[in-house]
Amino acid sequence: MSNIGKRRATALKQDAETYTKRRREIFEAAAQLFKKNGYERTSLNDVAEALDSDRATIYYYVASKKELLHEVVRDVVAQTAKEALEIRRRSDPAPAKLRMLIVALMRAYATNFPYQYVYIQEGIAMNDHGDAHLFKLGQQYERCLVDILAEGLADGSFQSASDPKILAYGILGALNWTHRWFNPSGRLSSDEVGETFAELFLRGLSPRDVKAVVKGGARPRIGR
């Protein structure tokens, strides 16, 4: 029996609850380090040190650093993609759905801090490791946002000369860039940030008003 095999067998003698709890502690420590130093520059040794443990012990719980990365982000990414599908499916008008989607994403970033930001930050590593499942979840989220924008543009509740896809990238950019500056224990709550961005984009997409028409040269037809 190999050393790792012996250790793993020992680990399995622990009751399931202890094993699961320890695994969760490892994910938590790894997520903190991935967020702070990046995936590439974090070793399993670093994770072990953060837990006053050693690398060999970490191997009872995860097979590789790559597995650790995926364990850290998988559930939160799946949950966010599911939420987007639910919001898209609602019968609310497109602007209400866009607001919900934006606020929900900022909430998820705060609730799952820093797990979900690791996913955003390590975009290259993720693609490189060719995780088709994670890639599909990302695409699914993006699709929901594009669909809500297209719906609003089609029924006139949004107005823009641009492609819904570019608009979606702009909105996602503002939200995903929060991984560089937002900290849920900071001055602002995720809801404050979410509402600020929702307001900015909803106003940016709302149909032009009477005043804008006046500015554009046409006369407002008030009283009709």
Added chain:
Amino acid sequence: MSNIGKRRATALKQDAETYTKRRREIFEAAAQLFKKNGYERTSLNDVAEALDSDRATIYYYVASKKELLHEVVRDVVAQTAKEALEIRRRSDPAPAKLRMLIVALMRAYATNFPYQYVYIQEGIAMNDHGDAHLFKLGQQYERCLVDILAEGLADGSFQSASDPKILAYGILGALNWTHRWFNPSGRLSSDEVGETFAELFLRGLSPRDVKAVVKGGARPRIGR
């Protein structure tokens, strides 16, 4: 005399033009690789291979991978920060300055492709290497954007309940996130993307119109 010393001496016998040209080729190859695979996972060997050269030869031209990263981004980041200072200084109204700043940044991303995107992507590595000069240039750019937003909020040409800093992060987020999807040789020009974002944010920040006031419950005071 060490091997490197000998090689460097040979390199210096080249005329300055050849030496500079070769350096530029190395920066170009490095930028492509940093953008594609990330700084951490790119070695000087990879850069040498891309140029059908060897690592020892690369050392005639740059002292380290870190120096290479900084050479690749330094000039473009300085140029962009300078441009922001010039736009802030103009006497145009704040909305016009915001539009200029957004369009100019997208143009810089395209003109300096992929150099400037390496700077965005490698944010962590940059901070970690503690390049105070680059950090200061980033802060300077951000300050110009915040000032233009604050100016517009103060004179009523913009309207928002939020802090100019959060608004700035939202705008920068949309622009910087283009490093994940925008390619200047693709379907859209940098000006099209810049104008789309400028339009979205300018409308998002423009003072509320008569119609919005009506929606909000208050009666419009037309004719006053």
